[in-house]
Amino acid sequence: MFQSLPLYIGLRYIRAKRRNHFISFISAVSMIGLTLGVAVLIIVLSVMNGFDRELRTRILGMVPHATISQPGEMTNAEQVRAIALEHPRVLGASAYVQTQGMLVGSRQTKGALLSGIEPSTVSTVSILPNHLLEGDIENLAEGEFNVILGDNLARSIGAYVGDKITVLVPQLSVNIAGIQPRFKRFTVSGIFKVGAEVDQSLAVFNLNDLAKVLQYGNAVDGIQLKVDDLFKARSIAKEAGQSLEGYYRVSDWSVTQGNLFQAIQMEKRMVGLLLFMVIAVAGFNIVSSLVMLVTDKQGEIAVLRTIGATRSQVMGIFIVQGTVIGALGIVVGTLLGILGALTIADIIAWIESAFNIEFLNANVYFISYIPSQLQVGDIYTVSISAFVIAALSTIYPAWRASRISPAEVLRYES
Structure with a gap:
């Protein structure tokens, strides 16, 4: 009976309409934060890869x-x-x-x-x-x-x-x-x-x-x-x-052009690290939303414990919920990131044409458009790292839920 309990209840909590709309709002913010963080990180890494490719093709094509x-x-x-x-x-x-x-x-x-x-x-x-x-x-x-x-x-x-x-x-x-x-x-x-x-x-x-x-x-x-x-x-x-x-x-070539390529690689690492903080913040939002959910569901947790649910099963319920929220945000963010990386040059060109502005002046920069090179390795790295953060974010709230004492909670229930 209880073998699939964590998965069943965890998914049910996600689909259910909660009485506490603030908790629902925090959960939605967590998912949107992961979506945006993953999408932006994939797009930015692809643009940095594009600049690196253009440097290799153009500069090292002549040097x-x-x-x-x-x-x-x-x-x-x-x-x-x-x-x-x-x-x-x-x-x-x-x-x-x-x-x-x-x-x-x-x-x-x-x-x-x-x-x-x-x-x-x-x-x-x-x-x-x-x-x-x-x-x-x-x-x-x-x-x-x-x-x-x-x-x-x-x-x-x-x-x-x-x-x-x-x-x-x-x-x-x-x-x-x-x-x-x-x-x-x-x-x-x-x-x-x-x-x-x-x-x-x-x-x-x-x-x-x-x-x-x-x-x-x-x-x-x-x-x-x-x-x-x-x-x-x-x-x-x-x-x-x-x-x-x-x-x-x-x-x-590294004698004359090495510093330029090292600068590009350093910028890619630093920009990636800074944008990765967006994903970390979304992970903290998952923690806060689950902690509030645990507080809101103390009565239900106590009832589950009294009818035979173990502490590990209670932990599993909230781990499933937080992981599914994170997974949904990561999947949507990955798809948006791939789409954005493949179309960023066209999007920027349309913005320049529609609003009569120029992002990269050909007289100042060595190229006049935004290059992009989507790499499968970046997609895997960003997605897996974001999923690990989302999964780790569920551990403390789930552990806290498993420590709830049924006797203490039900004592005050009418």
């Missing part, structure tokens, strides 16, 4: 995963490139020349990162060829002295496709006019836009053209690599260069 270089210039670039490509985890390799310099346009002079690339192999290590607004990567033919500029960089110096700009490098030339900075006129042959910081700081040249300006001869700065695992880029590059003779230096 080499790893580089192999030598002190001074590298004169055997083709040999090093061929050996690096023999490693099964190296997806692409391309020689490069890189330095800081100044670009002189019609509007102003601005500092920039000057990068010399091989047009024929750059697509194996960079997303640059896929993000050209104007021009083509093949325009960077050797001897043409062409340059491709980032969109923001081109606009800031007042340069457009077909214009001539002056490129100054941090080296000096000695001639009959004295000591002068080394410079060369280049023609703007393309504009790229990745949607990241490189749009306002990168100028791309043909490898040999930039090497001539720097008087490298046939040498380059090194080989840039693309690997199959970002977080093992350094170790893969070391393995790829083990058979090389002489001294070689290995570097990876």
